[in-house]
Amino acid sequence: MFNGMTAMRLDVAVIGAGPAGLSAGLYASRANLKTIVFEKGVPGGQVVITDAIANYPGAGADAGGQSLVARMVEQAESFGAKILTDPVEAVDLSGRLKSITTPKGVYEARAVIIATGGKPKVIGCPGEAELTGKGVSYCATCDAAFFKDLEVFVIGGGDAAVEEALYLTKFARKVTIVHRRNELRAAKHITEKAFQNPRLEFMWDTVVQEIKGEDVVEAVILKNLKTGTITERRAREEDGLLGVFPFIGFDPVSGLFKDAVAADEQGYIITDDCMRTNIDGVFAAGDIRRKPLRQVVTAASDGAVAAVCAEKYIEANKW
C-alpha cells in the first residue's frame, strides 16, 4: 500500500474514528470517495466508554456504546471506508493537497475532516496521575467491575458524572458524588433517578484536594469550599482500595491543528454550517467543534454534513 517514498493519495482523510469520524467515513465512501479514517486507538471515542446510549434515536434504551460503535464501523467499512489504526503525528493543511503523516507513512488528501473529539479533563490534584489505573479511572464501563462491593467517589455534577455514578451503583457498595457546587448540572431526568437511588450519596460544595495511596488509592482528601473543612475518606481495611472516577468534562483534542485551524479560546474548532473551517478543504465534525450540544446524535450529524460538503468541495475543485 505504501512504499515509504511516495505519499498515498486519498480523496478524504478523516482524523478520528468516533461517531463523527465514522459517520463522515460512511458518507464519504458511499459517495465513492477514497476515504481513510485514521484512529490512534480503538474506534468509538468517548462512546466506547459509555455504558448506555439512551438518547440516540433508534438505539433503544439499553444500547451499549461498544455495540453501537461496532455497528458504525461495520457500516462505514461496508461502503468502502478504511478505518486505520495509525495515529496522525503531523498535518500540513496549507496546500490544495493536504498532507497527513503517521508512523506508517505520508498520505495526501483533497479534503480533511477533523473529528478528533475530546479527552477527559483531569482534576490536577496530587496523586491523580500516579494512581491512574490503580483506583483512579475515567471509564466506569471499563473499570466498574474492579470495584465490586467497594466504596467509590465520582467527581463532577454533569450528565456524565451522574450517569456513570448510577452505573457504578450496580457494582460498588456505595457511590458518593462529589460536586463543587450545591446543585447538579445534569439533566433533570438523570438527577431525579440519582436522587432516588439509595446507594448514591452526595457531597456538595466539595472538591478533591489529594488522592493518596502507596500502590492503589487508599484515601481521598476532600475540601468543603464553603466551610474550608478538610475531610479524609479512607478505604476500610478489609477493602484496601477506594475508587475515584473524575467526570468533570472534556478538553478538545486540537493540538495537531493549533495555529493552523481557527479555534475558540478553549481550543474548539470554529466552523460554518457546512462544517468548513477557516482553511479551504478542511472540515471539522463532532465534539472538537464549537457547538451547543455534544452528543452522539450531533456528532453523527456533523460527520454527515462534513462529508457531503467535502464531496461538493472536491467536485468544485477538480484538478
Ligand code: NAP
Ligand atoms: P459537563 O457537562 O461540562 O460537566 C462537568 C461537571 O464537572 C460540572 O458539574 C462541573 O461543575 C464539574 N467540574 C468541571 N471542572 C471541575 C473541576 N476542576 N473540579 C471539580 N468539578 C469540576 O461535562 P460532562 O458531564 O462530561 O458532559 C459533557 C457533554 O457531554 C455535555 O454536553 C453533556 O450533556 C454530554 N453528555 C450527555 C450525556 C447524555 O445526554 N446522556 C451523557 C454524558 C455526557 P459545574 O457544574 O460547577 O460547572
